[in-house]
Amino acid sequence: MSNNVYASYNGSQLGFTVRDFALNQRSFSNNGVSASSIAAGTNGDVYLTAANHIYHYKIDGTLVRDMTFPDKGIIYSSVVVRGDRVYATYTGSQKGVTVRDLSLEQRSFFATGVEANGVAAGPNNDVYIAAGNKILNYSTGGQLIKDMTFPVSSINYTDISVLGNTVFAAYNGSQLGFTIRELDLSQRAFHNIGVNIAGIAAGPNNDVYLTSANKILNYGTNGSLIKDMTFPVSSINYTSVAVIFETTT
Numbered sequence: 001m002s003n004n005v006y007a008s009y010n011g012s013q014l015g016f017t018v019r020d021f022a023l024n025q026r027s028f029s030n031n032g033v034s035a036s037s038i039a040a041g042t043n044g045d046v047y048l049t050a051a052n053h054i055y056h057y058k059i060d061g062t063l064v065r066d067m068t069f070p071d072k073g074i075i076y077s078s079v080v081v082r083g084d085r086v087y088a089t090y091t092g093s094q095k096g097v098t099v100r101d102l103s104l105e106q107r108s109f110f111a112t113g114v115e116a117n118g119v120a121a122g123p124n125n126d127v128y129i130a131a132g133n134k135i136l137n138y139s140t141g142g143q144l145i146k147d148m149t150f151p152v153s154s155i156n157y158t159d160i161s162v163l164g165n166t167v168f169a170a171y172n173g174s175q176l177g178f179t180i181r182e183l184d185l186s187q188r189a190f191h192n193i194g195v196n197i198a199g200i201a202a203g204p205n206n207d208v209y210l211t212s213a214n215k216i217l218n219y220g221t222n223g224s225l226i227k228d229m230t231f232p233v234s235s236i237n238y239t240s241v242a243v244i245f246e247t248t249t
Contacts, residue, residue: 002044004059005209006242007199007216008035012235016046018059021203023216023229029061037078037118037199039086040244041102047086049076054088054104067104078159078240081248082121087140089116089129097127099140110142118159118199120167120249122183130157130169135185148185159240161249163202170197170210178208180221191223199240202249211238 004026005019015030016038033055035048041056045064048055052074056064069076073093080087085107086100096111097119118130122137126145129136133155137146150157154174161168166188167181177192178200199211203218207226210217214236218227231238243249 002059003204003245004040004044004243005201005203005216006038006040006046006244007209007211007238008033008038008048008240009236009238010034011214011237012233015061016048016057019216019229021205021218023218023227027060029057031055031057031061031063035239036076037088037240038242039079039081040242040248041081042083042248043102044244046242047079047081049079049088051075054079054086054100056102056104065104067100077116078119080119080121080127080242085121085140087119087121087127089119091115097129097138097142108141110138112136112138117157118169120160120162122162122167123164124183128160128162128167128169130160132156133173135160135167135169135181137183137185146185148181158197159200161200161202161208163247163249166202168200168202168208170200172196178210178219189221189223191219193219193223193225198238201241201243203243204245209241209243211241213237216241 017028039047046057052069054067075092098109114131133150135148156173179190214231
């Protein structure tokens with residue numbers, strides 16, 4: 001596996017960027033896809049969600065597969081890869097999670113009934129979902145393990161990432177920041193950083209990567225800003241972020 005940060009963008013350009021951990025750009029691909037989410041594949045490749053599509057790309061921008069769901073009322077909102085499985089949330093005419101192999105053939109699916117903003121794969125054949133003021137933990141078979149509902153309804157969890165025994169979730173609404181939690185969703189820490197976060201991914205050095213408007217930000221898990229990479233064109237909007245090192249987040 002390579003050590004890369006991937007971020008999808010829309011606005012005046014549509015595509016994804018590949019960067020090192022210091023957020024220096026290695027490459028980019030303008031593929032014409034307005035992606036809602038990006039995931040790092042286990043082979044250094046890329047998965048994107050957009051409307052009723054899940055796309056699989058090589059890191060150089062070559063399209064491997066466009067999996068188009070036949071119902072245009074299905075909107076894929078988030079995607080993550082763990083091992084040999086791709087997990088994607090969907091909203092619209094149905095609400096749930098699809099479980100697919102790396103070639104995007106569906107293995108199973110389950111309904112959740114929630115408008116999911118983000119999905120992360122856990123270490124115990126489970127997934128975590130960010131939806132409104134909830135963080136939900138499901139088994140990959142669709143059994144609800146935990147519903148963590150934040151008591152303030154004006155909090156909106158926008159994305160989620162899991163690394164090891166730690167869950168990271170970004171939120172906006174009445175507060176702007178990210179929370180750090182145990183696998184059972186007990187809160188360990190939180191940081192109100194004043195940034196309206198679209199995407200979050202756990203990094204390898206006790207850090208997280210965040211996307212917000214034309215910025216990709218790197219923060220320590222203690223809430224300290226490490227790097228603010230602001231793209232010079234304000235009409236670029238980074239929608240999602242993923243990190244690959246010895247694992248994917």
